[in-house]
């Protein structure tokens with residue numbers, strides 16, 4: 671228990687260790703790379719689309735600023751419109767497909 675407690679206490683958030691993080695402050699530091707890779711994969715781009723390599727904290731790429739705005743919009747929508755349910759994700763709205771019987775007979 672003591673060890674587990676110590677490990678939990680050591681887990682820091684991105685807001686604590688990164689230089690210029692505003693909307694994703696609560697992401698655990700250990701999940702940061704995964705979070706960035708997820709965004710890149712969802713959009714089919716790599717890190718350089720939003721960042722100058724080795725200057726990840728800078729806001730000089732328009733795409734990074736746009737991504738920040740998008741993340742805020744997504745959170746806002748989920749909170750206000752969908753009563754806190756994560757209906758909108760960074761890879762688009764969840765779409766429920768109805769079974770299509772048109773070609774089955």
Ligand code: HEC
Pocket residue numbers: 687688689690691692693694695703706707709710713715716717718719720721726727728733734735737738
């Ligand atoms: C779609 C745009 C986008 C892509 C692609 C992307 N990032 Fe980011 N990244 C952001 C945004 C937006 C922030 C700031 C988030 C915030 O303010 O909460 C950020 C912040 C960061 C930071 C924090 C820098 C600091 O100290 O403030 C690091 C490190 C980082 N990204 C690394 C990466 C890496 C590595 C990749 C590729 C695997 C990547 N990013 C891909 C948009 C992107």
